[in-house]
Amino acid sequence: MASYDLKPAPSPDGDAASNATFGSVMNRRQFLRYGFNATTGVLAASLGVLGFASILLPPGGGSGGDLAVKFWAKGREDTAWYGAKHLQSMTKSDFVAEAAASSTGTSGASGVWNGVPVVVMYVDHSTNAGSPVTNGKARFQTMEGYDETGKYVGHFDDMADVDPRLFPNDDLIMVFGRCTHLCCIPGWQLVSNSFTDDTWTPGGGDDGGTKLFCICHSSRFDPTALELNVNRNRANGATFTYAGIRRAGGPAPVGLPVIPIQLNGDTIEGITDYTDWLTYCD
Numbered sequence: 001m002a003s004y005d006l007k008p009a010p011s012p013d014g015d016a017a018s019n020a021t022f023g024s025v026m027n028r029r030q031f032l033r034y035g036f037n038a039t040t041g042v043l044a045a046s047l048g049v050l051g052f053a054s055i056l057l058p059p060g061g062g063s064g065g066d067l068a069v070k071f072w073a074k075g076r077e078d079t080a081w082y083g084a085k086h087l088q089s090m091t092k093s094d095f096v097a098e099a100a101a102s103s104t105g106t107s108g109a110s111g112v113w114n115g116v117p118v119v120v121m122y123v124d125h126s127t128n129a130g131s132p133v134t135n136g137k138a139r140f141q142t143m144e145g146y147d148e149t150g151k152y153v154g155h156f157d158d159m160a161d162v163d164p165r166l167f168p169n170d171d172l173i174m175v176f177g178r179c180t181h182l183c184c185i186p187g188w189q190l191v192s193n194s195f196t197d198d199t200w201t202p203g204g205g206d207d208g209g210t211k212l213f214c215i216c217h218s219s220r221f222d223p224t225a226l227e228l229n230v231n232r233n234r235a236n237g238a239t240f241t242y243a244g245i246r247r248a249g250g251p252a253p254v255g256l257p258v259i260p261i262q263l264n265g266d267t268i269e270g271i272t273d274y275t276d277w278l279t280y281c282d
């Protein structure tokens with residue numbers, strides 16, 4: 001199995017043990033432990049936002065290491081298309097069926113994976129990539145990334161060439177659901193505005209709809225614009241380079257990390273190699 005060996009910078013206090021804890025690639029035991037700790041963080045930070053306080057997943061997501069991603073529709077049982085599927089495992093078929101009503105060929109949903117909030121989007125890349133970009137049909141685009149100071153970080157393909165699992169080959173992409181501004185939980189079409197409309201434009205800019213939108217201070221993220229970026233691990237101060245989706249606008253400094261997924265039959269499962277990217281809100 002391929003792995004991309006991230007190399008965190010030393011922590012400011014040179015705490016080797018701390019760096020070792022958040023090593024480049026977590027093994028399964030570390031992942032399960034991290035999930036438990038992350039749950040605590042989610043509970044503390046999400047009160048009044050999406051009601052994650054009502055969920056208490058034991059390590060491993062609630063069923064002994066279940067890696068399946070679950071729908072999260074708390075408070076939107078009557079309005080979200082996945083309202084009746086709250087805490088059911090997500091399947092690709094769910095998203096394909098919902099996208100049939102979309103003019104851009106997209107659908108998305110909030111979820112929970114191993115106790116952390118995530119957003120999963122379906123983009124009919126397989127069909128749309130062969131059509132002109134001007135027709136408004138969404139497809140994934142890989143691009144160069146720049147950190148919040150404008151410094152060039154690298155191209156998404158640099159990392160995806162090393163680990164092809166980072167590219168959303170199944171037309172599905174999952175990102176960590178914590179805003180890089182102040183850690184609120186962005187969502188897919190939870191509010192209706194020009195950023196969340198069922199419209200799409202190429203280039204990862206701040207025009208068109210189909211954005212993840214953070215209601216706290218209106219940050220926007222383009223789930224079809226794949227880039228490299230840099231963020232800081234709050235647990236040990238180390239910076240890390242990650243594959244993510246582009247920040248299109250608003251106060252968020254950088255985009256949201258991709259959590260690679262795999263299909264187990266039709267069920268969407270998260271891959272655990274990259275959970276050290278998720279610590280910027282800890």
Ligand code: FES
Pocket residue numbers: 179180181182183184214215216217218219250251252
């Ligand atoms: S926390 Fe998301 S925009 Fe401020």
